[in-house]
Amino acid sequence: MLELSHVHKVYRVGAFGGSTLRAVRDVNLVVKPGEVVSLIGESGSGKSTIGKMVLGLTKPSQGTITFEGKDVTRLRGFGEKKEYYRHVQGVFQDPFSSFNPIFKADRVFEMIRSSYFPDVSDADWREKVLDVIGTVRLDPANVLNKYPHQLSGGQLQRLLIARALLLDIRLLVADEIISMLDASTRIDVLNLLADLKERGLGILFVTHDLSLGNYVSDRSVILRKGAIAELGPTRRVFENPLHPYSRHLLSCVPQLHRTWAEVDAELAANPPEDVVLPTVSEGDDSAPLVEAEEGHFVGIDQR
């Protein structure tokens, strides 16, 4: 459904744009219908940039992003973009800044209506809105006709998901949507994502939290410095991490029953078997992947 092929994003940085920063490096990725793919990485690993490129908010410097056979980067004109957003929607990290503070929160629904459903009658529209609000398990009386600052982060985040559901979406880009939520609302939103997956939606789940990635996704992609370090079925990636960076990342997850010293000692006692990582020559910007076991790829090691 969604396919990224050799996608690069290069930013010009410095006072006069003299030097460059490769935020995304040669990323190849597929999201199938009904599949949740986690993009896991630390800050600056390019995961949010990938989300933005998929949503058409920034253009990739190189490579193609295709959605159902159409090249997203070549959408020309306002009409084609609008049609694209009918099927692909995003939810952003910070629910408080996703709402214009001077308007009521449910204005996000009205924007969808005026753009995509100008002919729907008031009664039908109200029913539709109440329906999606029910889907995200909110009480309409609590959230409609309120200003963003009167609602909690979890409510706002779920309103944004409800907004996306008003459209006939097939792909949802969820950019760190859990990070701003407290633990009790977190699980609601995660279960909601699982429901959406049941409906056949593809979800690109951007996160820096390993356990969330583990909980929700079918396949995981671990990004480092813009390139894919490891890609595979979530279970395989977490049980048998092959890339040194993923191992390091997984050993950094605090564990309830063990101290750091114990974890380090165990890792030193049974060193994991090594895989041969692909290498690239100096000055080569590609990032090849090697299939270590079925569907489980490892990428280059960047220092």
Add this chain to the structure above:
Amino acid sequence: MSNVAGAPGSDGTTEPQPAVERRTSETLHFAKRNPKLLIGSGIVLILLLLGLIGPLFVDHGPNVYIGPQSQPPSAEYWLGTTTFGQDIWAQFVYGLRSTFMVGFLGGGIAFVIGTAIGFIAGYKGGIVDEILNMLTNVVLVLPALVVLIVAVAYLDIKGVFVQSLFIGMTSWPWAARAVRSQALSLATRDYVDLARLSGRRTGKIITTEIAPNMSSYLVMSFILLFGGAVLIAAGLDFIGLGPTDGVSLGLMLQNSFTWSALHLGMWWWFIPPGAGITAIVGSMYILNVGLDEIFNPKLREL
């Protein structure tokens, strides 16, 4: 603020007033207690009314030679007469009218050009931004007064409209820069991206998402452009490049200067126009400071 977002109870019925109502009434609350705003807007309004209504009660043109020459203020001629017997009160109220006209037209044209360029440059970014920025900088470094002098001197049409048009076309750059920098920071907010995802056009995003968030900023830019236009017009008039078919406060100053009112001690000829210009621009700036204090909570003294 008392209602913290997400606090228990804040999403219930404890909040009887919607926020915008509360915000406007809060603004009004501080507006009514801000002496700078009250004094500034009071003076501007009085002068505006004088310019609008005053000419209706004058039954002769401002440049008609009607009475005795070089008369000091009297009951019949409130502000006296010129060397040629023109009524200075009539000139003053007509002059106020054209001064406000230059302010609104010149300031308005500069405001429209400046905000349009600023918004587009700030929102679009990239190559569009660079081109518009270059244009802005070019106009910014032009010596505006010299260009105006040359343009006005070589063009035959001399009226308030043409003058305001030229003033508007040369005084927009700083407004464009100011708006651009604000738009640049607002354009990166998530709700702007969300509006794009909602299938909104660029123009609509600028007018409904970005502009309302900087409305106080826009009001203040207009006020400053207004004051600037009045001053530039007065300067042009004073050096003899004003409208030839009418009267303005700057032209009155120029005439009084040409006919040595200062040396002859005819204070009633040059003080009213000078005081008028000073009062309009000065009270505009005071008004601006007052507005700033109201919109920016950090500056509130109350």
